[in-house]
Amino acid sequence: MSVLPWRKTLSDTPRIILHNSDTAPLAESLCAAFPKADYRECNSYEGLPTLVDSYKPEVVYSVRFAGTPGYPRDALFGPQGPSWIANGGAGTDHYGKWDPQRTIVTNAAGVAAGMMAEYILGGFLHFTLDVPGLQKDKAARVWNARTVRPLAGKTLLIIGLGHTGQAVAARAKAFGMKVLGTRARPRPMKNVDEVYAADELHDLLPFADFIAVSTPLIPATRGLIGAREIAAMKQGVILADVSRGGVVDQAALHVALSAGHVAAVVLDVFETEPLPETSPLWALENVVISPHCSSVYAEWEQASFDLFIQNLDRWIRGERLVNIVNPVRGY
Known part of the structure; x- marks a missing residue:
């Protein structure tokens, strides 16, 4: 099985950052699926750049939980940014443009x-x-x-x-x-x-x-x-x-x-x-x-994270991810 071109390594436990306003349920789900997962949690926009620089993640699961202004996109696409960003929602306009040869971005389109x-x-x-x-x-x-x-x-x-x-x-x-x-x-x-x-x-x-x-x-x-x-x-x-x-x-x-x-x-x-x-x-x-809530229902975040878990399994196996976003088309 060939390794995808954006993979740095084929590791059983890639370095993962969970970025959301409440990461505890996500961490619980991650550990249930991957007991040996190497991960960190971040519950703010302000704290993500420092964590990215020090931890150097391979993978970041991120939700735009406090709106677009102040979202730390530069840290995600900077020199210490991950190879794969799993966007917890469908829209990726808050990421702007990126180099798909350096960073793969997936979204949760279809979940809601x-x-x-x-x-x-x-x-x-x-x-x-x-x-x-x-x-x-x-x-x-x-x-x-x-x-x-x-x-x-x-x-x-x-x-x-x-x-x-x-x-x-x-x-x-x-x-x-x-x-x-x-x-x-x-x-x-x-x-x-x-x-x-x-x-x-x-x-x-x-x-x-x-x-x-x-x-x-x-x-x-x-x-x-x-x-x-x-x-x-x-x-x-x-x-x-x-x-x-x-x-x-x-x-x-x-x-x-x-x-x-x-x-x-x-x-x-x-x-x-x-x-x-x-x-x-x-x-x-x-x-x-309505306050941008048409996609927000009780099971939404878990459904989005379940999709991430499935994709993470593909990532570890070196298989193609689902819901890869084309930065030119924006979806």
Whole structure:
């Protein structure tokens, strides 16, 4: 069996750093799987550079647990940085660019896809069933006759048919929706009626009753949904964004929401996180705001770390890792 080119050595106990806000459960899982594991724990951004310099890890499992500002990416890609960084989440935009010949980066894409898909469909249902209106009537003890709107027969456009986009498509089909989708390299996909190239997005926007944004943030997708694209959307569209802040121009979105062109949005990601108190989005009733939590569920961290454990076994055996991120594509 050949050793992968980025491996320094084939060691039964590679030097590992566990980097998260709470590493104790991770350490317990690591020791259960690899009793002889040589590892250190780090629970802060500030402490990681010193630990990397002194310990010289081969492998780092890292979660972006306190946001992007201050994240110690330079230490990870510096001269004492590891050969393999296992990113605990799906997005890797906080790493910037790296040399894949020197450092391999994997992610946990797919671990939270189902939960994020439920979040998106739940957001759509929140508005089609007029949950805000029902809550107001309940608070006022008013029995108002009303109608609700079905998802069946409506058209959903999924921007980004990765793990999350495919999970959204499967659930949308269960509701009887027509599903369109875009991806960098289009090909027929299960649960998607029509797949288009990413550069055909603008032509698809007028046909969508609902839009789910689940594309990674890379140079090609920054500002992907701007004022021009929002203007091209169907009147009354409902949009959900679980991608990354910066994919959707939220200032332009605010204008369209205020004017009624966009009926409602469900936002889990923002250009600045936490969302500043001064943001005008807070004041709009047709906006759901959540604190970047669509992928966070009780079993998420364990599922992500289980994927790392499986990959670590491959690393020790010299086998190819799963979920290797291409630094050019960003996924």
